[in-house]
Amino acid sequence: RNSVYIDDVFIKTSVRDRTIEADFRLVNLSDRERIVVLESHVYDGGQDQLDMGKATLSILPRSTARRTLKTLWASPKLWSPESPHLYHLVSQLTENNRQVADEVSTRFGFREFWTDGIYFVLNGERIKFLATAGHPNYGSTKADAKRLYSGIRSANCVAMRLHANVW
Secondary structure, three states: OOOEEEEEEEEEEEOOOOEEEEEEEEEEOOOOOEEEEEEEEEEEOOEEEEEEEEEEEEEOOOEEEEEEEEEEOOOOOEOOOOOOOOEEEEEEEEEOOOEEEEEEEEEEOEOOEEEEOOEEEEOOEEEOOOEEEEOOOOOOOHHHHHHHHHHHHHOOOOEEEEOOOOO
């Protein structure tokens, strides 16, 4: 790992505002101040979908810095249990004439969950959490697990508590 790098990325999406926001924590382990450029792009299946912009910042010696990149996104493919579409946010940290110091890819789904009174809302639509729990048999195979999950899904459950198991 380089002495200056991206330590953490936290992605926040808003269906209501049609925005995507990425919070970054950057680290400088060196004994000198580092001037870096942070930029991010959203990719879908290897295709560049959205430029999140860039920011130039200074990171003091042996310290961390935080920066947020935020932009509008008019028509993302929304994530849901029925259509679990995922994107990749590829973030680069460069310095000294565009020399790449670090690059991180973060997988995410564009979705927003909130409550409206007594209702749960996902991407603007009310949903019901039908869930189950269980103790699958010890020594189950991958095929057994797939059958179990398939049966749970066919019963319209969207969640399962895997209690006291290593799965």
